[in-house]
Amino acid sequence: MILEILQSRFAAALTGLVDDVQPLLELIRPSQDPKFGDFQANMAMPLAKKLSKPPRDVAKQIVDALDIDDLCQPPELAGPGFINLRLKEEFLAELVRKSLDDEDRLGVPEVEPADRKTVVVDYSGPNVAKPMHVGHLRSTVIGNALAKMLRFAGHEVITDNHLGDWGTQFGMIIYGYRNFLDWAAYEKNPVQELSRVYRIVRQKVDEPNKEIADAVLAETAKLHAGDAENLKLWKEVLPNCTDEIDRIYKRLNISFDYVLGESFYHPMLQGVVDELLQKGIARESEGAVCVFFDGQEVPMLVRKKDGAFLYGTTDIATVEYRMKEFKPDAILILTDFRQSLHFEHLFATARLLGYDNVELSHIKFGTVLGEDGKPFKTRSGDTVGLESLLDEAESRALTVVKENDKAGLSEAEQRETARRIGLGAMTYADLSQNRESDYVFSYDKMLAMNGNTATYMQYAYARVRSIFSKGEIDIDALRKSGATIILSAPAERALAIELLKFDDALRHALRDYRPNVLTAYLFELANRYSTFFENCPVLKAEDAAVRTSRLLLCDLTARTIKKGLELLGIETVERM
RNA sequence: GCGUCCGUGGCGCAAUUGGAUAGCGCAUCGGUCUUCGGAACCGAGGGUUGGGGGUUCAAAUCCCUCCGGGCGUACCA
Numbered sequence: 001m002i003l004e005i006l007q008s009r010f011a012a013a014l015t016g017l018v019d020d021v022q023p024l025l026e027l028i029r030p031s032q033d034p035k036f037g038d039f040q041a042n043m044a045m046p047l048a049k050k051l052s053k054p055p056r057d058v059a060k061q062i063v064d065a066l067d068i069d070d071l072c073q074p075p076e077l078a079g080p081g082f083i084n085l086r087l088k089e090e091f092l093a094e095l096v097r098k099s100l101d102d103e104d105r106l107g108v109p110e111v112e113p114a115d116r117k118t119v120v121v122d123y124s125g126p127n128v129a130k131p132m133h134v135g136h137l138r139s140t141v142i143g144n145a146l147a148k149m150l151r152f153a154g155h156e157v158i159t160d161n162h163l164g165d166w167g168t169q170f171g172m173i174i175y176g177y178r179n180f181l182d183w184a185a186y187e188k189n190p191v192q193e194l195s196r197v198y199r200i201v202r203q204k205v206d207e208p209n210k211e212i213a214d215a216v217l218a219e220t221a222k223l224h225a226g227d228a229e230n231l232k233l234w235k236e237v238l239p240n241c242t243d244e245i246d247r248i249y250k251r252l253n254i255s256f257d258y259v260l261g262e263s264f265y266h267p268m269l270q271g272v273v274d275e276l277l278q279k280g281i282a283r284e285s286e287g288a289v290c291v292f293f294d295g296q297e298v299p300m301l302v303r304k305k306d307g308a309f310l311y312g313t314t315d316i317a318t319v320e321y322r323m324k325e326f327k328p329d330a331i332l333i334l335t336d337f338r339q340s341l342h343f344e345h346l347f348a349t350a351r352l353l354g355y356d357n358v359e360l361s362h363i364k365f366g367t368v369l370g371e372d373g374k375p376f377k378t379r380s381g382d383t384v385g386l387e388s389l390l391d392e393a394e395s396r397a398l399t400v401v402k403e404n405d406k407a408g409l410s411e412a413e414q415r416e417t418a419r420r421i422g423l424g425a426m427t428y429a430d431l432s433q434n435r436e437s438d439y440v441f442s443y444d445k446m447l448a449m450n451g452n453t454a455t456y457m458q459y460a461y462a463r464v465r466s467i468f469s470k471g472e473i474d475i476d477a478l479r480k481s482g483a484t485i486i487l488s489a490p491a492e493r494a495l496a497i498e499l500l501k502f503d504d505a506l507r508h509a510l511r512d513y514r515p516n517v518l519t520a521y522l523f524e525l526a527n528r529y530s531t532f533f534e535n536c537p538v539l540k541a542e543d544a545a546v547r548t549s550r551l552l553l554c555d556l557t558a559r560t561i562k563k564g565l566e567l568l569g570i571e572t573v574e575r576m
Numbered sequence: 577g578c579g580u581c582c583g584u585g586g587c588g589c590a591a592u593u594g595g596a597u598a599g600c601g602c603a604u605c606g607g608u609c610u611u612c613g614g615a616a617c618c619g620a621g622g623g624u625u626g627g628g629g630g631u632u633c634a635a636a637u638c639c640c641u642c643c644g645g646g647c648g649u650a651c652c653a
Binding site (some may be wrong): 026027029030031032034036040042045046048049054063078080081082118125129157164166167168169176205217262284285287288290295296298299300301303304305306308310311316335336337338339340341342367368369399400403404406407416432433434436437438439442445448449450451452453455456458459460462463466467471504505507508509512516517518523524527530531533534535537538539540541576 | 578579580581582585587589590591593594595596597598599600601602608611612613614615616617618632633634646647648649650651652653
């Protein structure tokens with residue numbers, strides 16, 4: 001909010017100097033050091049180059065043309081041509097007031113109607129044949145956060161879970177079902193037993209055991225060709241798998257607008273291949289049907305020589321379906337970065353098909369690694385199931401909750417608190433890291449509750465709330481009072497400025513689809529609040545006006561933290 | 577081989593995409609409490625941003641080169 005206002009003032013001062021002022025306005029930023037003021041404008045240097053004048057002269061020229069006295073102290077020139085701005089208390093107070101009065105959005109504006117997009121967010125996408133594991137958490141948690149943030153920003157968001165319910169892994173399941181199934185175990189826990197036979201087959205294929213590998217491919221091809229027996233088996237097995245997955249989503253508190261798995265697109269695949277051939281986009285090579293790309297040796301295969309379709313075929317069908325059905329401006333697909341080449345190929349093919357008016361983005365993220373630096377497995381070679389991870393998170397949280405409980409929570413309240421804290425810790429661990437980096441799996445790290453963690457923020461939130469309950473404050477009356485915001489103490493001022501950066505943090509996070517920008521902001525906000533909390537007594541403030549003002553700052557802080565965490569898919573607690 | 581991503585205090589990571597003295601968490605050491613929740617706060621030590629060269633008023637960021645690593649590289653997803 002601050003930034004937009006400053007930008008409009010600078011825009012006025014810059015008119016006539018360049019054709020396009022927008023890139024220059026981007027160079028107005030929060031100062032990293034308080035001694036340089038609150039914000040700094042860095043456009044004089046690049047502009048000086050264009051005008052071939054000394055940068056300090058250009059800076060001076062900008063400052064002279066700048067009408068900004070109502071917002072800040074006289075701008076200061078520094079270094080090669082930085083323009084440093086220190087905001088006036090009244091201006092900050094006015095903006096804080098606006099945010100306070102904005103019930104749902106806390107002063108964050110929605111995107112302009114012209115910029116409003118329809119965005120398909122494709123995330124999670126587990127293979128239904130095997131239990132979900134830690135690797136799926138990244139796609140699920142990051143996708144969920146981005147979808148929420150985009151929605152809050154004012155975009156039309158369509159979430160779609162592209163289940164892996166039709167690929168070669170099903171050939172393995174079918175083969176395993178026929179040859180290795182323990183019926184008693186299957187009756188008892190179908191998914192666990194299916195995943196056991198899946199692992200057996202998988203291992204044999206990897207050995208490699210050519211006979212079994214061929215048999216698996218044959219089962220897959222039969223399924224895809226419509227073989228009645230295999231289809232029947234698929235239909236028998238699938239509901240068990242999806243039930244299992246749904247249970248986990250429920251626990252993670254995640255839902256989708258659509259769950260259109262690979263099998264949904266199967267009827268369209270032949271058409272896709274025909275279309276690609278017909279338009280001369282694909283051709284036959286070594287018995288397979290392929291799309292080749294300029295300057296690249298490896299093609300994307302859309303039909304194998306045995307007639308079966310592939311990942312790429314399904315994904316093209318998916319793009320076509322989404323374009324027809326949803327008419328999106330953007331399609332975001334969240335997967336592991338190891339699939340980068342595939343998506344380059346897919347998007348290039350989509351453009352060849354004429355879909356060039358849509359943003360197609362592969363939102364990639366790093367791999368979850370074990371301590372050996374290899375993709376994560378337990379000692380026995382299994383992946384860590386998501387459910388056991390959730391259990392662990394909650395039980396660790398419960399221990400901490402019990403140790404620290406001073407509020408006298410009931411047993412049920414303790415459990416619910418632990419659930420929110422444990423789940424929040426896990427979610428936050430994923431979101432707070434730059435998504436493109438790999439990370440080494442560790443319970444301690446994932447479930448940490450000190451430092452830059454969800455728990456720290458939840459704690460900050462609970463502390464704010466406790467002020468209101470302790471003081472028996474009527475929040476509605478307080479908000480409606482229209483009381484003056486006073487920002488004379490440095491900690492009050494710093495907190496207010498941080499609160500007003502919420503919309504900037506969101507915009508920045510969405511620009512690169514990076515939730516960690518938002519977590520960093522929230523952490524900073526919680527820090528500022530802690531400093532404020534230490535230095536500025538609220539209930540025992542020196543006079544009534546200061547007390548009211550501080551209560552309002554507390555209120556806005558609590559609401560901002562709550563909203564921010566909510567956008568990340570993390571719940572808050574009133575007491576902990 | 578080719579493509580691609582990466583290398584930042586002991587460890588784990590940031591750095592608003594080229595901006596001022598590279599920040600934060602953990603760990604280590606020291607300090608703060610008769611005040612609203614100590615799951616807190618304040619401070620200290622620790623860095624030639626893998627090496628070298630270049631572009632620029634300005635480089636962790638861009639270019640070249642070398643070293644080290646991850647991933648991908650035709651019928652898995």
